[in-house]
Amino acid sequence: MTENFAEMMEEIKKMKKERNAVIVAHNYQLDEVQELADVVGDSFRLSQYCASTDADVVVFCGVHFMAESAKILSPEKTVLLPEIDAGCPMADMVTPEALIEEKKKYPNATVVCYINTSAAVKAECDVCCTSSNAVNVIRSIPNDEILFVPDKNLGSYVAKQVPDKKIHLWDGYCITHHRVSASDVQKAKGIHPDALVLAHPECRQEVLELADFVGSTAQIIEYAKKSSHDKFLIATEMGILHQLRKDNPDKTFYLLTQGLVCPNMKKTTVESVYNALKHGRYEIKLDEDIIRRARRSLDAMLRVR
Incomplete structure (x- = not known):
């Protein structure tokens, strides 16, 4: 560990205390970023944690849709995404405009979105899910017809577990897992x-x-x-x-194969986290109406046990 790196780590600890900040990291982040975080987990655990923490600032070491989800659940908090261009190709495979058109084909379906979606897409959905709770979420829905976006692979897996539901799948996928x-x-x-x-x-x-x-x-x-x-x-x-x-x-x-690397998840570094805390980079801001409507789908997910 270089002297500069050690100094950076100490400065991060100091700024966290001064700003009443927490650092959360997804399991796919770089090893050193995971070690730096207060909480490491999958999307579901991090969603729950961000909804419950009393911190004023959340530094989200992940990708854009995750930081948006934290902001939706805690609009009063400052949510920072250390690398603003850390996106998710699967989340980009569904837009609110395209979803609105697709919903017209299945007017009686309950719309379920994987958490790997933008806030604007969540605002058009009835309930959200993660890979941890997707099966339980689908089972909890009284309706037998589901429109599931955007991951056709997760959707197909869920359909096999819940054969009594008719599940319409969006043609999206994670480019890392799908290969x-x-x-x-x-x-x-x-x-x-x-x-x-x-x-x-x-x-x-x-x-x-x-x-x-x-x-x-x-x-x-x-x-x-x-x-x-x-x-x-x-x-x-x-x-x-x-x-x-x-x-x-x-x-x-x-x-299993060397191809299992998400370039977007690897963008965040310790230096990124340092700069996020020092300069307020990059604050996630969402329209109040989007937050209100997207919140419904996330709250519906968090109610499922």
């Missing part, structure tokens, strides 16, 4: 035949069918911790390996 193929799984299993495959439901169905366990980042972390097995192939973004190895020093984890 993993069944042949990637077979190749990795050939190299590590005694390893269990743990996969995220943003992967394609052909991958999930070959997995030993399917779950969100938090669920994968929990499964690995409780499992008596000691070798795992991980089919989700590589950032999760940091927590997995921290929690399980006696177990071995392999990334």
Whole structure:
């Protein structure tokens, strides 16, 4: 650790106290950013935390839609996204205008959006979900017809778990998870035949069918911790390996394929966090009407147990 880096870390601690700030980080962030954070988790855990913290400032080490969700749940707080161009290609695959048109095709459907959507899209939806609670959210809806946006892979996974619902899928996907193929799984299993495959439901169905366990980042972390097995192939973004190895020093984890990297999640650095606190970069601001309408979909999700 360089002297400048150590000084930066000390200054971050000092500014956090002065500004009554918290730093939250998604599991896919760089290792050193995860270590810096007060709370590390998946979208669901971070959504809950941001809604409950009494901090005045939230520094969100993640991507744009996540920081927007924090702002929707806590409009009185200052929410900072250290790298303003850290976006999400899947979230960009659905716009409010396109969704409004699609809703006309299914006027009786309950509209469910994955949390990987913009605030403006959430404002057009009935209820939000994350990969942790998508199945429970869909099951909780009295209506049998669902329009699910934007992740067709997560939507397909949920449809298999809840066959009594008619689920219309948007044609969106995570470019990182979607590129993993069944042949990637077979190749990795050939190299590590005694390893269990743990996969995220943003992967394609052909991958999930070959997995030993399917779950969100938090669920994968929990499964690995409780499992008596000691070798795992991980089919989700590589950032999760940091927590997995921290929690399980006696177990071995392999990334299923080297393609499992989200460039947007890797944009945030310790220096980004320092600059966010020092200069107020980059504050998330949303229209009050968008906050009000998007809040309904997030609150509906948070009520589901």
